[in-house]
Amino acid sequence: MFQINDNYQKLPGSYLFSTIAKKVAAYTEANPDRKLIRLGIGDVTQPLAPAIIEAMHKAVDEMAAAETFRGYAPDLGYEFLRNAIAENDYKARGCDIGADEIFVSDGAKSDSANIQEIFAQDNRIAVCDPVYPVYVDSNVMAGRTGTYNPDTQMWSDVIYMPCTKENGFVPDFPKEAPDMIYLCLPNNPTGTTVTKAQLQAWVDYANKVGAVIIYDGAYEAYISESDVAHTIYECEGARTCAIELKSFSKNAGFTGVRLGYAVVPKELKCGEVSLHGMWARRHGTKFNGAPYIIQRAGEAVYSDAGKAQLKDQVAYYMKNATAIKEGLQAAGYEVFGGVNAPYIWLKTPGHMTSWEFFDYLLAQANVVGTPGSGFGPSGEGYFRLTAFGSYENTLAALERIKSL
Amino acid sequence: MFQINDNYQKLPGSYLFSTIAKKVAAYTEANPDRKLIRLGIGDVTQPLAPAIIEAMHKAVDEMAAAETFRGYAPDLGYEFLRNAIAENDYKARGCDIGADEIFVSDGAKSDSANIQEIFAQDNRIAVCDPVYPVYVDSNVMAGRTGTYNPDTQMWSDVIYMPCTKENGFVPDFPKEAPDMIYLCLPNNPTGTTVTKAQLQAWVDYANKVGAVIIYDGAYEAYISESDVAHTIYECEGARTCAIELKSFSKNAGFTGVRLGYAVVPKELKCGEVSLHGMWARRHGTKFNGAPYIIQRAGEAVYSDAGKAQLKDQVAYYMKNATAIKEGLQAAGYEVFGGVNAPYIWLKTPGHMTSWEFFDYLLAQANVVGTPGSGFGPSGEGYFRLTAFGSYENTLAALERIKSL
Numbered sequence: 001m002f003q004i005n006d007n008y009q010k011l012p013g014s015y016l017f018s019t020i021a022k023k024v025a026a027y028t029e030a031n032p033d034r035k036l037i038r039l040g041i042g043d044v045t046q047p048l049a050p051a052i053i054e055a056m057h058k059a060v061d062e063m064a065a066a067e068t069f070r071g072y073a074p075d076l077g078y079e080f081l082r083n084a085i086a087e088n089d090y091k092a093r094g095c096d097i098g099a100d101e102i103f104v105s106d107g108a109k110s111d112s113a114n115i116q117e118i119f120a121q122d123n124r125i126a127v128c129d130p131v132y133p134v135y136v137d138s139n140v141m142a143g144r145t146g147t148y149n150p151d152t153q154m155w156s157d158v159i160y161m162p163c164t165k166e167n168g169f170v171p172d173f174p175k176e177a178p179d180m181i182y183l184c185l186p187n188n189p190t191g192t193t194v195t196k197a198q199l200q201a202w203v204d205y206a207n208k209v210g211a212v213i214i215y216d217g218a219y220e221a222y223i224s225e226s227d228v229a230h231t232i233y234e235c236e237g238a239r240t241c242a243i244e245l246k247s248f249s250k251n252a253g254f255t256g257v258r259l260g261y262a263v264v265p266k267e268l269k270c271g272e273v274s275l276h277g278m279w280a281r282r283h284g285t286k287f288n289g290a291p292y293i294i295q296r297a298g299e300a301v302y303s304d305a306g307k308a309q310l311k312d313q314v315a316y317y318m319k320n321a322t323a324i325k326e327g328l329q330a331a332g333y334e335v336f337g338g339v340n341a342p343y344i345w346l347k348t349p350g351h352m353t354s355w356e357f358f359d360y361l362l363a364q365a366n367v368v369g370t371p372g373s374g375f376g377p378s379g380e381g382y383f384r385l386t387a388f389g390s391y392e393n394t395l396a397a398l399e400r401i402k403s404l
Numbered sequence: 405m406f407q408i409n410d411n412y413q414k415l416p417g418s419y420l421f422s423t424i425a426k427k428v429a430a431y432t433e434a435n436p437d438r439k440l441i442r443l444g445i446g447d448v449t450q451p452l453a454p455a456i457i458e459a460m461h462k463a464v465d466e467m468a469a470a471e472t473f474r475g476y477a478p479d480l481g482y483e484f485l486r487n488a489i490a491e492n493d494y495k496a497r498g499c500d501i502g503a504d505e506i507f508v509s510d511g512a513k514s515d516s517a518n519i520q521e522i523f524a525q526d527n528r529i530a531v532c533d534p535v536y537p538v539y540v541d542s543n544v545m546a547g548r549t550g551t552y553n554p555d556t557q558m559w560s561d562v563i564y565m566p567c568t569k570e571n572g573f574v575p576d577f578p579k580e581a582p583d584m585i586y587l588c589l590p591n592n593p594t595g596t597t598v599t600k601a602q603l604q605a606w607v608d609y610a611n612k613v614g615a616v617i618i619y620d621g622a623y624e625a626y627i628s629e630s631d632v633a634h635t636i637y638e639c640e641g642a643r644t645c646a647i648e649l650k651s652f653s654k655n656a657g658f659t660g661v662r663l664g665y666a667v668v669p670k671e672l673k674c675g676e677v678s679l680h681g682m683w684a685r686r687h688g689t690k691f692n693g694a695p696y697i698i699q700r701a702g703e704a705v706y707s708d709a710g711k712a713q714l715k716d717q718v719a720y721y722m723k724n725a726t727a728i729k730e731g732l733q734a735a736g737y738e739v740f741g742g743v744n745a746p747y748i749w750l751k752t753p754g755h756m757t758s759w760e761f762f763d764y765l766l767a768q769a770n771v772v773g774t775p776g777s778g779f780g781p782s783g784e785g786y787f788r789l790t791a792f793g794s795y796e797n798t799l800a801a802l803e804r805i806k807s808l
Contacts, residue, residue: 001614002583003524004674008682018479018688043475053468056697057461063660064457066794071447071659075422106510106662106692113690117545120407137689141521179406210405255475256467256696258510270408278412284422285541286517288510292660293460294695390470 007143012150016133016374017041020358027362037397039324039385040368042188042343044253046316046390048297049309052252055300059293073289076280077104077261081295084302085261089246095233101265101276103283104298106290108218108247108260112182113138114286115214115243115262118278119180126159126178128171130189130375130382132216135182153377162378163190165347169336170194177209183232184216186223189375189384190345191321191337196229203232206241212268212275213242221251221314222321223340239265243275250342252301252310259290259298317342320394321387327398328385342387345372357383365400411547416554420537420778421445424762431766441801443728443789444772446592446747448657450720450794452701453713456656459704463697477693480684481508481665485699488706489665493650499637505669505680507687508702510694512622512651512664516586517542518690519618519647519666522682523584530563530582532575534593534779534786536620539586557781566782567594569751573740574598581613587636588620590627593779593788594749595725595741600633607636610645616672616679617646625655625718626725627744643669647679654746656705656714663694663702721746724798725791731802732789746791749776761787769804 013019020040028036048056062068076082082099090097105111113134116125121144127135136158139145146157154160159178161171169192171183183202186193194202206213215232223230232242244263248254264276290298300306325338334347348357354371361367361383372382387394417423424444432440452460466472480486486503494501509515517538520529525548531539540562543549550561558564563582565575573596575587587606590597598606610617619636627634636646648667652658668680694702704710729742738751752761758775765771765787776786791798 002527002616002674004677004679004682005522005524008522008685009677011685041476045470045473045475047470047473048467050468053464056464056467060457060460060464063452063460064454066449066451069449069451069657069660071449071657072445073660109692110690118409118412120409123406134689141686141689212406253473253475256473256477256693258692258695270406273408273413275408278408281412281415282545285538285545286514288513288662289660291662291695291698293697 123179130379186341191343527583534783590745595747
């Protein structure tokens with residue numbers, strides 16, 4: 001008789017955003033006349049930029065004629081896209097990353113969930129707390145996290161690095177050395193980040209203890225301060241310890257388009273074994289490339305027109321971030337993030353728990369946010385709002401919150 | 405110090421099609437004047453059907469306006485696509501599969517590689533021999549296959565079910581009961597299939613021994629004989645033992661578009677645990693949906709215009725299959741498949757090994773095929789040609805082979 005992967009049974013409850021969706025659906029059904037404003041899930045709302053639309057129409061037309069039709073894509077992604085990424089995201093910043101170290105994927109969520117597959121079962125992972133749930137849950141499914149304690153909401157074999165207002169949301173080096181360190185900077189959910197010097201210290205630490213850093217740079221486009229690194233490869237020594245994951249979801253609005261990439265430098269090795277070779281094998285065996293049309297859309301992100309249009313799009317969302325941050329501060333809330341990231345992380349008022357504030361905000365202001373505790377125990381008492389709504393909705397939500 | 409997943413080190417050589425690509429590249433570089441005809445990898449060559457192109461243009465335009473823009477897709481796929489699949493691929497054939505049992509993905513390769521994740525580490529897998537390499541390699545990576553014997557080209561913990569001309573390419577029930585049985589029907593690489601009665605016997609067997617069948621129906625559109633099942637759910641009892649994987653690559657030319665789906669019936673359980681729930685959790689945690697534009701393309705496959713156009717496309721490829729089959733038979737080759745599938749499986753002449761015949765065909769006829777031994781030990785002495793070329797190229801390749 002076949003048996004199942006028992007690790008799935010260890011997963012508590014369901015995925016954070018599914019739970020929110022269910023609560024919202026129940027509220028909407030009970031109150032069909034209320035107009036909700038959603039500043040919860042990190043989904044974008046602005047349409048795709050004209051340069052991207054144009055590139056996709058052109059690619060669709062190519063698929064309509066035998067001479068220009070494209071079948072299976074190259075395993076690692078089309079060269080036109082990998083070259084554009086290497087040139088713009090790395091060479092232009094003085095980082096020595098080759099196009100052949102870039103693996104195009106269907107998005108950073110998949111990559112961040114799949115990357116653990118190439119590591120040993122008994123590696124010890126370290127995560128920031130709060131954290132994007134996928135890092136932990138994918139390791140739970142792989143049996144790498146030990147047992148779950150519902151009281152502490154912690155896994156026995158996971159090293160948690162609390163990020164709270166007490167340490168300025170900058171994680172301390174853990175007491176016991178981890179094997180794999182997940183860092184998302186600028187951070188989801190807190191909207192905060194670290195300086196380049198602080199990131200360099202993490203790279204030095206990883207090289208010292210022999211850990212690999214899984215660096216999620218999904219929000220890089222929102223960096224506004226000059227002492228923040230745009231890629232971990234700006235740090236010396238990152239080529240021997242870091243894998244970088246990038247998304248097109250937030251800089252180009254590709255949440256429903258699906259495109260991302262992973263950088264695995266060739267110097268990153270375990271003994272003689274190159275992780276680059278392992279990820280190439282994983283990609284070639286278990287994935288069949290991102291759609292041609294979507295890879296052309298990705299290329300357009302790096303065109304002159306695309307860059308200009310997307311700069312405006314990011315500025316649009318950051319105007320929301322500033323409005324939320326300043327509006328909430330004026331209303332007396334304690335607020336973090338929103339400077340180098342499209343997320344605002346607020347302290348819940350009156351010692352409410354995160355879910356209490358979620359229910360309160362949903363019922364009283366008809367605004368949907370994300371409970372900080374859904375991202376980990378140290379997120380308790382915090383709450384995430386996103387800047388990805390329309391400007392009008394963002395202002396309307398703020399008015400509702402202020403009048404509570 | 406972090407450690408790697410050692411199972412990757414067990415994988416012999418590189419992925420079959422990568423090896424072929426390297427050999428072809430080397431030959432082309434040494435002989436730049438020769439014009440190769442590729443009947444090797446199962447990639448399609450006909451452009452996308454007009455109904456699909458039209459649907460994609462429309463969807464691209466929707467992404468250009470805030471009112472119609474689509475961000476993150478629902479975890480399981482858009483209802484418009486899941487309803488179309490349930491209606492056309494199942495209800496129309498009298499099969500009781502609900503839209504909520506369908507999980508839209510980025511293709512059957514990903515699904516067939518990922519599906520093993522929800523099963524226990526020590527489950528015993530059974531595969532046909534020869535077999536699509538992804539089924540075995542994904543289990544190797546997961547540590548489920550034991551040790552590799554380079555002499556026999558077999559894994560110690562895999563149950564091989566030889567499919568050769570001696571048993572008419574219909575696998576016998578294995579001596580020891582497996583936990584997971586991979587069946588690809590109509591079959592890649594042999595191009596053969598089984599009758600509905602023979603498939604029913606497999607369903608009965610799986611229910612009897614408590615095995616789950618991973619049923620890959622990627623080539624279903626090519627079925628021409630009436631006693632062949634179009635889905636495993638035509639068989640009684642399949643809802644308690646079978647997961648079906650479907651692709652849009654071969655019926656609609658989506659090899660570079662990327663779309664597929666998995667069916668996990670709600671009755672499929674291990675004890676009290678529903679595999680449907682597990683796959684939903686896996687989907688929600690490690691995947692973020694197929695692109696909206698691509699899901700609209702998939703919907704168009706089921707439109708009246710789409711159906712008519714794709715019927716012609718399949719007929720075009722099957723004309724190639726018939727030409728290859730009959731041409732090779734006339735030239736004295738022993739040939740199988742090509743009736744319910746776009747693959748022709750031939751016995752290599754003069755006791756050549758599969759790779760000897762590959763090199764011979766490449767050098768002497770400048771035709772690229774796929775060595776049968778690349779699909780498993782029982783594929784030795786066989787060779788795969790595909791019907792996915794243009795009709796002109798197919799005839800030209802045949803002439804070259806006949807004149808050898």
